[in-house]
Amino acid sequence: MKAAILEGFGKPVEVKDTPRPEAGPGEVVIQVKACGVCHSDLHLAEGDWDALKRITKLPLVLGHEIAGVVVETGPGVTTFQPGDRAGVPWLHWTCGECEYCTSGRETLCGKQSITGVTVNGGYAEFVKAKASHVARIPDAVSFEQAAPLMCAGLTVYKAIKSSGVRAGEVLAVFGVGGLGHLAIQIAKARGVKVAAVDITESKLELARRCGADWTVNSGLEQPRKALRAAGGGPHVALVCSAAKAAYEAALSSLRKGGTMVVVGMPAEPIPVSAVALVAGELRIIASAVGTREDLRELLELAAAGGIHCETRLEPLANAGGALERMKRGDITGRVVLTPDAG
Ligand SMILES: [Zn+2]
Numbered sequence: 472m473k474a475a476i477l478e479g480f481g482k483p484v485e486v487k488d489t490p491r492p493e494a495g496p497g498e499v500v501i502q503v504k505a506c507g508v509c510h511s512d513l514h515l516a517e518g519d520w521d522a523l524k525r526i527t528k529l530p531l532v533l534g535h536e537i538a539g540v541v542v543e544t545g546p547g548v549t550t551f552q553p554g555d556r557a558g559v560p561w562l563h564w565t566c567g568e569c570e571y572c573t574s575g576r577e578t579l580c581g582k583q584s585i586t587g588v589t590v591n592g593g594y595a596e597f598v599k600a601k602a603s604h605v606a607r608i609p610d611a612v613s614f615e616q617a618a619p620l621m622c623a624g625l626t627v628y629k630a631i632k633s634s635g636v637r638a639g640e641v642l643a644v645f646g647v648g649g650l651g652h653l654a655i656q657i658a659k660a661r662g663v664k665v666a667a668v669d670i671t672e673s674k675l676e677l678a679r680r681c682g683a684d685w686t687v688n689s690g691l692e693q694p695r696k697a698l699r700a701a702g703g704g705p706h707v708a709l710v711c712s713a714a715k716a717a718y719e720a721a722l723s724s725l726r727k728g729g730t731m732v733v734v735g736m737p738a739e740p741i742p743v744s745a746v747a748l749v750a751g752e753l754r755i756i757a758s759a760v761g762t763r764e765d766l767r768e769l770l771e772l773a774a775a776g777g778i779h780c781e782t783r784l785e786p787l788a789n790a791g792g793a794l795e796r797m798k799r800g801d802i803t804g805r806v807v808l809t810p811d812a813g
């Protein structure tokens with residue numbers, strides 16, 4: 472089969488011929504119909520994150536936003552059959568026995584394996600996955616739309632859920648990119664009022680199309696002031712941007728008792744004033760991807776028509792080029808690779 476392969480950190484990702492995976496016990500082989508290109512893929516390929524660099528398999532097939540069709544099931548698999556529509560997320564496998572797995576927090580499992588990091592991912596014609604951790608994709612959701620939900624959508628879905636924000640409250644989304652534009656729609660679907668903050672007017676335009684109640688151009692106006700005017704300031708600030716300035720603006724704009732959710736990851740530490748935290752009894756929480764249950768809920772929401780991701784379908788052969796363009800900041804919408812095109 473064809474797969475886009477990373478031979479070493481910092482090396483270009485190139486499409487090569489490689490043996491098709493075979494399903495072992497408890498596993499399925501999925502024919503990939505769509506695989507999203509996530510910003511993490513670029514960081515992984517460059518070896519930017521030490522904690523992941525240590526556990527990254529090389530050579531590696533990147534890609535953890537996979538949607539496709541089951542073509543083979545291994546011994547013991549009863550939950551999937553050939554022909555089933557299936558999705559593979561970042562969490563490839565978790566132990567099911569540790570304190571985190573048994574308390575609904577499998578994203579923290581210390582024994583987890585990770586799709587497109589510790590095992591081969593979806594920049595390929597076929598991928599192998601654990602039946603226990605594969606998601607069912609509803610018929611109403613296309614492969615192209617389902618793929619980005621596996622990481623980008625899931626990450627913000629769980630972040631919003633973890634924040635505890637309630638219907639009628641105000642959530643401010645900082646950074647209207649791949650994650651941010653999905654966050655706006657997910658929050659709106661939960662009855663939350665949404666303010667979107669970005670420095671680029673075209674992204675604010677996207678935010679309005681996604682249903683944002685207020686938009687704030689942080690290059691033209693002070694986010695704190697503008698957000699206080701918009702619904703009295705956010706109960707929750709969800710920071711999808713990787714800019715340090717976004718974190719400063721987010722924390723200072725929260726209403727008393729508010730919560731800042733860390734999702735975007737700047738390379739440098741984020742400044743936090745203990746005085747501001749104490750005076751406002753503010754909370755800072757972080758969220759990483761999501762559990763299988765979160766993913767099921769998100770796919771149901773998508774099937775009900777609640778979410779539309781801005782995608783651009785490109786052939787698998789473009790994998791390396793897409794990462795190059797991402798590095799230059801030259802990407803609008805989620806690039807979704809498909810082995811079926813061109
Ligand atoms: Zn991702």
Ligand SMILES: [Zn+2]
Pocket residue numbers: 565566567568569570571572577580581582583
């Ligand atoms: Zn575990």
